[in-house]
Amino acid sequence: MVMLIIYYILLLVCVLISVAFLTLLERKVLGYIQIRKGPNKVGISGILQPFSDAIKLFTKEQTWSSVSNYLLYFFSPVFMFFMSLFLWSMMPFMTGFFDFEFGFFFFLCVLSLGVYPLMIAGWSSNSKYALLGGLRAVAQTISYEVSLALVLLSFIIVVGEYSLEDFVEYQNSFYFIFFFYLLSLVWIVSCMAEMNRTPFDFAEGESELVSGFNVEYSAGGFALLFLGEYSMIILMSTVMVILFLSGDLYFTFFLKVGFFITLVLWLRGTLPRYRYDKLMSLAWKSILPFTLHCLFMYMGFKVVFEVI
């Protein structure tokens, strides 16, 4: 019991440190994509930048708006951060931390809770930009959640288990990305929309909504929103690797995770923002019918495998 507590706290600390360095990586990658250097002054060529950022964010002045619903406004970043930490308890590791038989059920449940902090943060700050950003974020997140669950279902039908360890073991001899290549692309697109990352970052939308749902946040609240978002990026990349590119849980596993994280940042540097109505029609009119028909196909494959 005590070992498990220590293990989980250690895991969370490692996640927080990797989130800190992910922000540095993002600024560096974006910098070199735009042919400039990125942060290179603090420490040795900018290696200590995230820590100075964290100290600065946590010691800044906390403001709030006088018309906000203060309790909801104050606690929604805490909830968002808590959720992204709680999701990490489903992760399989070599040390056998958790034998989670219904890992993907847990994943879907906690992921659908992710709408609430966005919505409550947008509504309770009582600013027009925040309200619009919150509305957009909610509509986008729930639309892509449907296709996310359906894609996951067709993976699960082939494997026949909900546990993440079984997914890892199942792909010992071949990667699922060859068997599910189109669905893997759909999964990546849906994940980008689910995380509110850049081709689909309508929750923030700097050019239209100043900063979207987090306009009114400063200091600690903003830091927690930010940390939650970035730890979701790492988590989603890990889930991507487990779903279709993972054979073992050794060193190469983490290299693949790093590759997917870099892919997310790379897409941010490359693609311009999408249009909102196009985003919704992409979700409902192309991705959702496609995943439904793919589900039919993989059910047929499963029956053929079973009969043979």
Next chain:
Amino acid sequence: MKLLLLNFFIAVIISSLLILLSTLFSKKTILDREKVSPFECGFDPKNTSRIPFSIRFFLIAIVFLIFDIEISILLPLGLITNSIPPILWMTAGGLFLLLVTLGLYYEWKENTLEWIT
């Protein structure tokens, strides 16, 4: 289940510790009226920001609700593959999935999915 509860409490404690730290260490200043008013581009907010919003968002939420219920019915499909005969599994699951797909096309025909009408 007990371990999950334990994890829940650890995550709650860590996240509340962080917000507590930032509340304790943050710079304290006097808040004047301009600073505590909600953000607008350069002028004071005139009327309330909780305005009625587009019905599209509401319709999308309703459609999402239907599809989410259907997905939660479909989810056990992955678990029972080994316990019932495959042909029966395909018939039952495929029939339900067919209904979901036809439902999606019906929504499409009724223009519920059009963002701009």
